[in-house]
Structure formats: structure tokens, C-alpha cells
Amino acid sequence: MDVVSILSGGLVGLVIGVGVMIVISKAGLNKDQQKAAQLLDQASIKADATVKQAILDGRTQVHELKIEAEKEIKERKQEITKMENKLLRREDNLNFRDEALTAKEKQIDQKSTQLSDKLASLDEKEKELQAKIDVQITELERVAAMSSTEAREELFSVVEKRMEQETIAYIKDKEDEAKAKADDTARNIIALAIQRLSQDESAERTVSVVSLPSEEMKGRIIGREGRNIKAIEQATGVDLIIDDTPETITVSCFNPIRREIARLSLEYLIKDGRIQPGRIEEVVNKVRREIDNNIVKVGEETVFKLGIGKIDREIIKLIGRLKYRFSYGQNALQHSIEVANLTGMMAAELGLNQQLAKRAGLLHDIGKALDYEVEGSHIELGYKFCKKHGERDVVLNAIQSHHGEVEPKYLISNLVIAADTISAARPGARYEALQNYINRLEELEKISKSFDGVESSYAIQAGREVRVMVVPEKMDDLACHRLARDIRDKIEAELTYPGQIKVTVIRETRACELAK
Secondary structure: OOOHHHHHHHHHHHHHHHHHHHHHHHHHHHHHHHHHHHHHHHHHHHHHHHHHHHHHHHHHHHHHHHHHHHHHHHHHHHHHHHHHHHHHHHHHHHHHHHHHHHHHHHHHHHHHHHHHHHHHHHHHHHHHHHHHHHHHHHHHHHHHOOOHHHHHHHHHHHHHHHHHHHHHHHHHHHHHHHHHHHHHHHHHHHHHHHOOOOOOOOOOOOOOOEEEOOOOHHHHHHHHHHHHHHHHHHHOOOEEEOOOOEOOOOOOOHHHHHHHHHHHHHHHHHHHOOOOHHHHHHHHHHHHHHHHHHHHHHHHHHHHHHOOOOOOHHHHHHHHHHOOOOOOOOHHHHHHHHHHHHHHHHHHOOOOOOHHHHHHHHHHHHHHOOOOOOOOOOOHHHHHHHHHHOOHHHHHHHHHHHHOOOOOOHHHHHHHHHHHHHHOOOOOOOOOOOOHHHHHHHHHHHHHHHHOOOOEEEEOOOEEEEEEOOOOOOOOHHHHHHHHHHHHHHHHHHOOOOOOEEEEEEEOOOOOOOOO
């Protein structure tokens, strides 16, 4: 009974609990459904609001785009209107031009027609004129007994002679005008330079003869079986000429430095009295060292006195060697120094670089220190040597052009040419052998007489001027000027001479009548 009661009570409690749970679950379900309904309502309200807002925004954007599109279309329409107006104006201009061109074409057609008519008329007149000219030519040929070709040649000959005379006259006038302007200035500059350099110029002469104290000394110099003279010749490279001339020995050598070494060595040996091969070699070596030192010393002193700045040591040695070089008896070093001073003074007067001008003047004959050792002219040797040792173009051009072999490119080069001529041509500067002098005078007169119309020619003033007498019937005054230039050119091309030669052409007409 108790168990049944307990089971019954438990079942009732279980049923009650299940019922309570069902009631509770239904009550919770209703709450969730209510919340879900509320959420759905809220979402629907929000969705409606969002849709409305989106529709409003879309309409706003569409409205704005429509306004912008209308504005752009309006602007495009305005541009199109402007372009249309511009095209219309151009079309009007083109129409106007077309009308103007049409009018001009009509005028051109009219003028072309008129021109054609005039050309046709001119052709007819030309034919008539040619016929009349032919008649006149025939008549002139008949009267003059000369064909038209001969008459033309005669006319051309007359015109050619007239033009030649006018050309010569024009050249003469221009030469006189140029000389009138240039001569005064050049004379002043050169005269001032010479005046500033007016000093006694004594040209040294090469001594090739050694005086002996007695005839017995010749035998000592020759030595036993000629060993002493052979030792001297071998050591110095010279030839000793011992002839019948009393108390003299002649030293012969093309190299002036060797000749000077031999001369000084002989003088030293004669004073010393000990003449034997060993002593000869010792003395020659001593004198050679003294000469070498003296050469460098002379070169340095020359550069220092002229004040031409730093110069290569090898060039200094060549400058010193010029002391022993002579040309027509004129000492090459003294000549170069004189040219340097003259060039520097003239450069100073013209406002040029005086130091550079002196440098060019000093080095213009530098090749003469080499031309007896190396094959070639002193101009070519000097140019190559100075170029090798870095001299400037002005100096190189002065070396090349001072004898006219190359065109002078600088004003200093022309000054060197003038100074070289002055130094070589001044009285007492040079001498030459009598036979060479006579040959040069004869050749000068021969060249002058080689031209047509020359009656005689005379070389005067020691060959520095040639006077040419012409036949007056064969030459007029203008032809004399041309002859003077031709003779000058031929002398320059064929003769070698120091200084300058003046050419004077003389034409004289004498009319004589005898009154009875």
C-alpha cells in the first residue's frame, strides 16, 4: 500500500512536472515569436526607410548629372556656334579673294595679249633693224675695205690696249697711294730703331792663320816622320797647311768650332814648347772643354742681356756656337743680336710683344749653328730644332719666312724680315769675294737687258741699284712701271744677294731741230 501510494504520488508529480514544463515552454515560445515579430517589423521599417533614401539620393544624382549635361551641351553649342561663325567669315574671305583673283586673271590675260602683240611688233622691227644693220655693215666693209671679223678684232685690240693702260695706271696710283701712307710710318719706326741701336759694330773675322815665332817651330810641329802634325789633325779634325809662307801655319776646316779649337791648341802648344802626341791630345781636350764652357756662357749672357725669358738649354748652346759662325764675313751671333734689338724696338713702337719679337729675331738664323754638321738649309734646320724644343708658332714662322720661302703669318715675322735686311745691308756689315761680286753685277745687268725694249742697263752703288735705259718709241711711261716690276721679280727669282737691289727704269725722249 505504501509502495503503491508512493508510486502513485510519483507518477502524479511527474505528470504535473511535465505539464508545468509544457506550459513554461509554450510561454517562452510565445515570447520568442513576439520578439521575432518585433524584429521583423523594425527591419521592414528600416528597409523602407533605406529604399526611400536610396531613391531620393538616386533622384538627386540624376538631377545633378542632368544639370551638368545640359551645361556641357550648352557650352558645346556655343563653341560650335563660334566655329560656324569663323568658318562663315573664312568663306566670305575666300569668296572675296576668289573674286579678286578672277579680276587679276582677267587683267593678266589682257596684259598677256598686249605683250604678245608688242613682241610680235618688236620681232618685225628687229627684222627691219637687222636688215638695215646688214646693209650698213656691207656699206662699212666696202668703205673700210675690212671685213666685220677684222673690224671686231681691231676694236678688241684697241680696247685691250686701253684697258691695259688703265689697269697699269690704276695699279700705279694705288701703289703710290699705299707708299705715301706706309713709307712715312715705316721710315719713322725703322729710323727710330736704328737710332736707338746706333753703336759701333765691329765684325770679327775668322782667324785661320797661326803665327810662329820662328821657322824652326814648323819642324817641331811636324815632328819626327810627321807624328805631331798627324796627332793634331786627328785630335782636332782639321787640316794643317804648312807651305813656304814664312812663320805661318794655315788651319783649314769647314767647321768653325773645330778650326777655333785647333788654332787655340796650336797657340798653347807653341807657348808651352812641349809638342808631342800625348801632350797634344791633353791640350786639345782641355781647349775643347774651355770652348764648350765658353759656348754655354756666351749663350746664357746673350739671352740675359736681351731679356727674352727662359729658353731651352740646347738652344742656348746653339746661340753660343753662333759666335764662331760667319756669313759674308759678318759674325752670325752679332748679326742675330742686332736683328733681335731692331725687331724688339720696332715691336715696341707698334705696341707688340717686345720680348717675343726679340726672341724671334735672335733665333731667326739659329740653323746656321748646325748647317755645317747636318745636311739641309739653315732655315729648315733651325725650324726643326726650335719646333722640337717647344718654341712658339710666331718664332717658328719668323725662322721659316725671313728669306721669303714661306709666307709670314704674323706681324713680328715681317719685322724680323725688315731687321734682318737692315742688319745685313748696312755699310760694312758684309764682304764678299771680288770674283763673286763681279759675277753678281754682270748677272744683274744681263737680267735687266733680257727684256724687250731695253736699250742698256748699268749696275751701280756696288750692285745695290740697277738703272735700265729703255727705247722711248717702244715703251710708254706706264709700261716702264710694269718693266720695273718684271725685272724685280726676275732678280728675286734668279739671283742670290745680300740686302736689297733697287730697280730704276729711265725713259727719255729728246726732240732736236736745227734752225737755219
